[in-house]
Amino acid sequence: LLDPSRFVVFITGATSGFGAAAARRYVAAGAKVIATGRRQDRLVELQEELGKENCHIIALDVRDRAAVEQAIADIPAPFDAINIVLANAGLALGLQPAAEASLDDWQTMIDTNVSGLVYTVRLLLPGLIARGGGHVVTLGSVAGEYAYPGGSVYAATKAFVKHFALAIRSDLQGKNVRVTDIEPGLTETEFSLVRFKGDADKAGNVYSGTKAMTAEDIAESIFWATSLPEHVNVNKIQLMATTQAIGAFDIFRG
Ligand code: NDP
Numbered sequence: 491l492l493d494p495s496r497f498v499v500f501i502t503g504a505t506s507g508f509g510a511a512a513a514r515r516y517v518a519a520g521a522k523v524i525a526t527g528r529r530q531d532r533l534v535e536l537q538e539e540l541g542k543e544n545c546h547i548i549a550l551d552v553r554d555r556a557a558v559e560q561a562i563a564d565i566p567a568p569f570d571a572i573n574i575v576l577a578n579a580g581l582a583l584g585l586q587p588a589a590e591a592s593l594d595d596w597q598t599m600i601d602t603n604v605s606g607l608v609y610t611v612r613l614l615l616p617g618l619i620a621r622g623g624g625h626v627v628t629l630g631s632v633a634g635e636y637a638y639p640g641g642s643v644y645a646a647t648k649a650f651v652k653h654f655a656l657a658i659r660s661d662l663q664g665k666n667v668r669v670t671d672i673e674p675g676l677t678e679t680e681f682s683l684v685r686f687k688g689d690a691d692k693a694g695n696v697y698s699g700t701k702a703m704t705a706e707d708i709a710e711s712i713f714w715a716t717s718l719p720e721h722v723n724v725n726k727i728q729l730m731a732t733t734q735a736i737g738a739f740d741i742f743r744g
Pocket residue numbers: 502503504505506507508509526527528529532550551552553578579580581582602606629630631632673674675676677678679680681682684705
């Protein structure tokens with residue numbers, strides 16, 4: 491396994507959920523992290539917990555291409571020696587049928603999950619290559635593989651993530667840069683609170699009476715994939731809660 495004390499991990503969406511859990515997992519193993527997200531107060535708390543020598547923070551909206559570019563250019567040593575990119579920031583908004591869903595919600599998901607992700611990866615890849623290689627980890631979803639009612643644009647953005655991850659591997663041949671798409675199912679984070687726009691009851695119902703996965707479960711799979719020897723590339727990891735399975739085709743009978 492690789493020595494995690496040599497990892498410098500750039501994480502988008504580190505203020506909550508998988509990103510925060512991954513920051514903790516990597517620092518616990520001796521790595522350095524650059525934690526980013528829009529909520530500055532959360533970033534400050536995380537940095538206080540993990541230590542300034544291990545955790546550099548940048549308040550950043552991944553939809554703002556110029557801001558992503560500037561943030562990357564301004565990273566001080568030793569945090570600028572990034573060798574793992576965890577392109578994790580993302581969200582689902584709403585669960586309405588396609589003909590009723592909010593176009594603004596759709597636009598926000600596309601801007602964040604697609605545009606924000608490609609800005610992050612594109613802007614960090616040259617540095618990874620120049621430093622001799624590294625690892626890009628993207629956050630897809632089971633929704634990118636299996637369609638479900640009300641999931642339209644969210645699911646489509648995650649299908650984009652899955653195929654983008656697979657596609658960039660072809661361009662990275664010979665560059666020693668690995669790419670892994672992590673594709674989780676039901677995991678309790680702030681994901682549903684965001685999807686239902688702060689409605690804690692609706693969000694709670696998603697996880698009540700069942701046993702969802704945790705952010706720590708996903709962080710462990712991310713850490714594992716990046717710790718494998720350099721000659722091993724895990725293309726994707728699809729995880730579901732044991733309590734979750736794929737449903738039957740939906741047949742309308744008039
Ligand atoms: P959380 O809502 O807990 O965390 C999402 C993170 O993304 C937050 O840190 C948030 O930070 C950040 N984020 C959202 N929008 C932006 C933005 N415009 N700019 C920068 N950061 C942003 O959800 P999860 O941890 O569960 O989700 C992480 C990823 O995993 C997402 O891509 C999600 O789609 C995916 N996923 C989640 C699953 C689940 O069931 N939980 C399952 C499969 C995939 P802030 O608001 O501070 O900017």
